[in-house]
Amino acid sequence: xxxxxxxxxxxxxxxxxxxxxxxxxxxxxxxxxxxxxxxxxxxxxxxxxxxxxxxxxxxxxxxxxxxxxxxxxxxxxxxxxxxxxxxxxxxxxxxxxxxxxxxxxxxxxxxxxxxxxxxxxxxxxxxxxxxxxxxxxxxxxxxxxxxxxxxxxxxxxxxxxxxxxxxxxxxxxxxxxxxxxxxxxxxxxxxxxxxxxxxxxxxxxxxxxxxxxxxxxxxxxxxxxxxxxxxxxxxxxxxxxxxxxxxxxxxxxxxxxxxxxxxxxxxxxxxxxxxxxxxxxxxxxxxxxxxxxxxxx
Numbered sequence: 001x002x003x004x005x006x007x008x009x010x011x012x013x014x015x016x017x018x019x020x021x022x023x024x025x026x027x028x029x030x031x032x033x034x035x036x037x038x039x040x041x042x043x044x045x046x047x048x049x050x051x052x053x054x055x056x057x058x059x060x061x062x063x064x065x066x067x068x069x070x071x072x073x074x075x076x077x078x079x080x081x082x083x084x085x086x087x088x089x090x091x092x093x094x095x096x097x098x099x100x101x102x103x104x105x106x107x108x109x110x111x112x113x114x115x116x117x118x119x120x121x122x123x124x125x126x127x128x129x130x131x132x133x134x135x136x137x138x139x140x141x142x143x144x145x146x147x148x149x150x151x152x153x154x155x156x157x158x159x160x161x162x163x164x165x166x167x168x169x170x171x172x173x174x175x176x177x178x179x180x181x182x183x184x185x186x187x188x189x190x191x192x193x194x195x196x197x198x199x200x201x202x203x204x205x206x207x208x209x210x211x212x213x214x215x216x217x218x219x220x221x222x223x224x225x226x227x228x229x230x231x232x233x234x235x236x237x238x239x240x241x242x243x244x245x246x247x248x249x250x251x252x253x254x255x256x257x258x259x260x261x262x263x264x265x266x267x268x269x270x271x272x273x274x275x276x277x278x279x280x281x282x283x284x285x286x287x288x289x290x291x292x293x294x295x296x297x
């Protein structure tokens with residue numbers, strides 16, 4: 001080894017030694033792991049003389065930043081198709097009506113829904129439903145439809161104005177939509193925010209896609225959270241282990257995850273029974289509320 005190269009090799013070796021000693025993957029001198037660790041449950045009260053979690057408050061304290069201004073202010077219109085067919089006819093009467101000859105529309109829409117018609121050049125637009133009876137939707141007065149026979153491939157979407165608010169988990173780096181599909185209770189067959197996991201035009205993955213199409217909160221990479229991500233929000237200081245109610249107002253107790261049950265693939269995991277029990281739903285066609293998250297991939 002040449003003399004002029006020796007300092008370089010010595011410096012390199014010293015750097016590697018220092019990096020190894022101070023690496024987060026190395027136990028501290030006390031023998032306690034000095035890496036990142038697991039998030040705390042949030043429980044701050046000790047309920048007995050035992051050294052329970054309330055005593056130690058082990059883990060990294062939860063920390064969130066709530067965004068409500070700029071791109072996170074106001075709302076975005078989420079349009080989710082619930083029905084598509086070529087048998088839809090329109091009638092310009094008083095009040096105006098939309099009729100399907102083959103499908104009972106009262107199984108998909110309810111009074112008060114804001115709907116978006118596409119696929120019909122004369123009647124594309126946004127309307128409000130007054131009454132749904134069997135195969136007929138009656139619009140509020142002033143619907144302003146043009147009479148047209150069936151034939152076009154017409155889609156009817158439900159529209160909700162979803163808050164652009166978002167919450168950043170400062171520990172995991174995940175960003176959450178602050179409100180779930182329960183916020184406006186607009187989507188799903190019963191317009192209660194509950195959608196099936198899969199199998200319908202209006203399942204939870206299509207809802208996530210609709211949120212991305214609308215650039216909710218200024219982003220287009222929202223997705224359905226997995227089990228671990230949902231569980232990371234749970235706060236043991238809440239009687240139902242719900243997320244912090246200040247950061248996540250009105251978070252529901254039944255929430256779909258993105259995970260399928262390995263042994264029963266027709267079922268998917270959901271947090272239910274006040275978030276205290278994790279179990280798999282009876283079927284992926286069951287309607288449940290869902291949340292949105294981005295990052296982590």
